[in-house]
Amino acid sequence: MKRKMWFVLGLLALTALLVVACGPTPTPAPQPTKAAPPTQAAPKATKAPAVKAVTVSVWFHSGKGEERQVLDDQVKAFNAANTDVQIKAVQLPEGSYNDQVQAAALAGDLPCLLDFDGPFLYNYAWSGYLAPIDKYVSDSLRKDFLPSIIAQGTYAGHLYSLGTFDSGLAIWGNKAYLKKAGVRIPTGIDDAWTKEEFLDALKKLQALPEVKYAIDFKMNYGQGEWYTYGFSPIVQSFGGDLINRKDYQSADGVLNSPQAVEAMTFFQSLFKDGYANAKPAGDDDFYVKKVTALSWVGHWMWGPHSKNLGDDLVLIPMPKLGDKAVTGMGSWNWGLTSSCKTPDAAWKFLDYLISPDEILHMTNANGAVPARKSAIAKSKLYAKGGPLNVFVQQLESGIAVPRPVTPAYPVITSAFAEAVQNIVSGADVKAELDKAVKTIDQDIKDNKGYPLPK
Amino acid sequence: MTEMTEFSPPARTLSRRQSEARMAWLFSAPALFLLVVFLIIPFIMAFWFSFTDQRLVPNLNLPTQFVGLRNFVRLAQDETFRRAIFNNFYFVLIVVPLQTSLALLLALLINQKIKGVNLFRAAYFSPVVVTMVVVSVIWTFLYNPGEGMINQFIHTLSLGRLGPYDWLESTTLAFPSIMLLSIWQGVGFQMVIYLAGLQDIPEQLYEAAQIDGANNVQQFFYVTLPQLRNTTIFVVLATTILAFKLFTQVWVMQGPSGHPQGSTMTTIVYVVSKGFKQGKIGYASAMTVVFFLIVLAVSMLQRTFLQEERAVD
Amino acid sequence: MTVLTRSPYPAQYRLRKSLRRALDYLVMILLAAFFLFPIIFMLVSSIKNNETQVMSDMSSLYAFVPRGDVGLKNYFDVFAAMPFGHFLFNSVFIVGLTVGGGLVVNSLIAYALARLRFRGRSLVLGVVVALIIIPFEAVAVPLLLVVNRFGWLDSYHVQIIPFIADAFSIFLFYQFFISIPKDLEEAALIDGASLFQIYRTIILPLSRPVFATVAILQFLTHWGDFLWPLMVTRGEEFRPLPVAMQQFFSMDPKMWGDIMAFAAMITLPVLILFLLFQKWFVQSVATSGVKG
Secondary structure: OHHHHHHHHHHHHHHHHHHHHHOOOOOOOOOHHHHOOOOOOOOOOOOOOOOOOEEEEEEEEEOOHHHHHHHHHHHHHHHHHOOOEEEEEEEEEHHHHHHHHHHHHHOOOOOOEEEEEHHHHHHHHHHOOEEOOHHHOOHHHHHHEOHHHHHHHEEOOEEOEEOOEEOOEEEEEEHHHHHHHOOOOOOOHHHOOEHHHHHHHHHHHHOOOOOOEEEEOOHHHOOOHHHHHHHHHHHHHOOOOOOOOOOOOOOOOOOOOHHHHHHHHHHHHHHHOOOEOOOOOOOOOOOOOOOEEEEEEEHHHHHHHHHHHHHHEEEEOOOEOOOOOOEOOOOEEEEEEOOOOOHHHHHHHHHHHOOHHHHHHHHHHHOOEEOEHHHHHHOOOOOOOOOOHHHHHHHHOOOEOOOOOOOOHHHHHHHHHHHHHHHHOOOOHHHHHHHHHHHHHHHHHHOOOOOOOO | OOHHHHOOHHHHHHHHHHHHHHHHHHHHHHHHHHHHHHHHHHHHHHHHHOOEOOEOOOEOOEOOOEOOOHHHHHHHHOHHHHHHHHHHHHHHHHHHHHHHHHHHHHHHHHOOOOOOHHHHHHHHHHHHHOOHHHHHHHHHHHOOOOOOHHHHHHHHHOOOOOOOOOOOOOOOOHHHHHHHHHHHHHHHHHHHHHHHHHHHOOHHHHHHHHHOOOOHHHHHHHHHHHHOHHHHHHHHHHHHHHHHOOOHHHHHHHOOOOOOOOOOOOHHHHHHHHHHHOOEHHHHHHHHHHHHHHHHHHHHHHHHHHHHHHHHO | OOOHHHOOOHHHHHHHHHHHHHHHHHHHHHHHHHHHHHHHHHHHHHOEOOHHHHHHHOOOHHHHOOOOOEOOHHHHHHHHHOOHHHHHHHHHHHHHHHHHHHHHHHHHHHHHHHHOOOOOHHHHHHHHHHHOOOOHHHOHHHHHHHHHHOOOOOOOHHHHHHHOOOHHHHHHHHHHHHOOOOHHHHHHHHOOOOHHHHHHHHHHHHOHHHHHHHHHHHHHHHHOOOHHHHHHOOOOOOOOHHHHHHHHHOOOOOOHHHHHHHHHHHHHHHHHHHHHOHHHHHHHHHHHOOOO
8 A cells, every 4th residue: 555655656746747847848938837836926906907917027136124125115106006017026135146137147037127236237238138228218317317327327328227326435434533533534525535644544543542443444245346346446546447448358557557556555555554454253343343433335334324323423535545536336226128028117117216206215215325316405315415415426526436337347346356355365466466357358358359239 | 468479489579578678768768868868968068068168148249159178278277276176185185084084983983782872873973964055054153253162162172272263264274164064064974884884794704803813903904994995995985076076065155256265166166156157158167077077087996996806806 | 802701800801891881982972072062053042032142152051051032033033034934845845856756767767777678778777877977066057058948947847857867876776676586577477467567566665675765865965955956046936945044144144043043944854854764864875885
């Protein structure tokens, strides 16, 4: 009896398998299995039967809790307000987001609308995953966006993406420590610290008994996009860059130029001289433990910083390490995929997301710089005189440099991040930058210089 | 099995043969089909791709091209790859002797006819049933810098003279740390194989040795070890092959770049980073080919050794 | 040891013997501590509701003592943060079908190889033995392109079908089948039984040990599968436990109590199975060593 059951079970398993296996094979179309267990499909029961709603699939990265919450709310609100378009949103972990997009592109299974970290746009657009959105964006709408957002979203003469917010990178300071050490606090980008002033400030702050490290570089984020976003401005401030932007064909003589070497040697010295910790145990050295006086990090720390430091928090513009101050820019933004069959419906949702009110809905939660001037004007944090206005100044004045506009960006950022990691751990600066250049140039050559799509 | 078989014996055997052959192919077909599609074809593809610049996601602007030996030439110059291969050998060099002798020691201990061996056997084997991802996670916690359990343990044992160490962040300690947890997880498996080997040794051999006046140590060296020769060869080479497949621990604990500074990079981690994360299938395939050749060499070694032994018997 | 009982100094000998025994036990207990402490550490940490307690206890023997606020809060947290039940179902479903399908498919071909005469038999056998040495890792990347060609990415079957046929399992079955005496089958043949009937009514019942062995070995292999599901699954829908665990682990800030609860929930079922069927597990593993 038992034996028989065993056998029958095995046979059942096998037939089940074969059924599953044979199902999708002959049809190259989307697999029926995929839709089988609907995890959280929005209930559409209340819809009027006359209008058949278009379902738009949307992917977004699961960022910080607040960001996720807002987006969930926005999706719900949108679905409730619209009968013709329904959004089915899926969130994916940020750490492997790009891998997932690649894998979906491979499977021909991209959603209609997705968000991605700014500079990955060029690779996606070049590879043909994305569709231009020029026709949806009117001139007046275009002008209302921060120039940095438009610059970031443009590739080969077409606009491919829009963000609801931009990022800001500057130095957060503990005012009490700065005052105690007698350090001048710049108030706008015009009176930013020079390199000498910056070093002098570090020296004075380091001398304070409360301070273990003068500055925190958020090394706890680990090797990844942060290294490029956060530290390539140092290279650029000294006069180097990640790649020759004339034709984006080589990094040689740019990323390993004397200026770049000088910049990274300077950066390395901050760790060698004990001003910065290469391996912070946690995230909160600056704002909870208060053992660092400065924190070199983006807008996204506004929440924890202001909550814990209160009036002691001050935002200091990026220093002029070389001839000019340079800061980072760019953030997650939205693009329509070329495989999307209902681009108009997808645009409707994106159009909703970039409305000033929804932008503020998001930026009030995550502390980012609103992407539209009309939204900034309504923002308490970013409007003139607001505590984070420095970020807007930096973005509008042109000291914010976009990350390289090239499909080679994924390789550039991973090569540079690796170099940063090794340099901070004490490796030879020139050798590391040469290695990064070699990796980048080899990739560009392997891809025939990334010829523009016809 | 037609009616004809009833009358004519020669026709009957022929048809019996035929039907037997037909059934044999029918029985073999599912497995053969699956093996061909999911093992043999991809295997051949790996060789083919290693001579091309195949991408993970095909790109309309750049069709795949034959690039000759370019991938292999680059591999030879690729520092990260050299580090990965070096690490695999480093792992073999340290882990194989340690794990094999520990496995043998454990097997000898629980092969004694004393009370409670079953309990001990269960204890030593239980890490084997803990999934590697979970093992990696637990040990990451144990290796916690500063106040972690392992630091504290060493601190106490050394009467406060040693530590704390930053196990997973140090370029010299990170890889040995992974070795330790790999041994912890894997040794129970080898122990059981040794145990089976021990139980296969004929009791008479020991009796004869005792009559010759051999003590326990002598018995171990002159009876046990030689009798375990095949088992040892198997354990050593199986562990070696496992060492070359090292992936999960590194990926979970140190990520795709073999943090810190590539010091924990292994061949398979690099294959997945290049092939899957960066989409460079051609380059990753070239690494796969090298990896396979190493595994093949190890397997050949095993077969030669075992054959020798058989010839002696 | 039997020789030594004839020793002329029984009292002294007995003392030495019990000393040795005590030493043996000491070594065995220390080793057991080494192998068990991480598991106990995981289990105990997972039931400490207070994260601060988990962190402050981790550097002392308190890590092994369930003290303070003890309960299942971490477990509930895991369920709140992630559809754990769904991942568990995925894992059980995938591994169950892989192992179950493998038992049928691999034993069938092994039976043909062991018992039936057909042209090409030795070739097929040779190929199967040769395939044992190709590790999955060597084909993972091209296999990704193959399954993509079939449109299988992000599904259950992509995690099942490629792993059903397994050369080593076939080999184990084959070895076992050739050791079964042929008399019974011959008698059945004369009675007019078909080959499939013979396989089902004679071979299967006699081969339960090897089926258990293959099932356990395959289960141990696939329960922890990580590389492949990492490459072929995207969202939560088809992900098995190990990938979900890694994802949970990489979310900041790390709540160690929750992470340990997650780890415990993956480990406990298998650990319990192992303790219940210890003999079978050990036998299976022992069998895997006789290859070559």
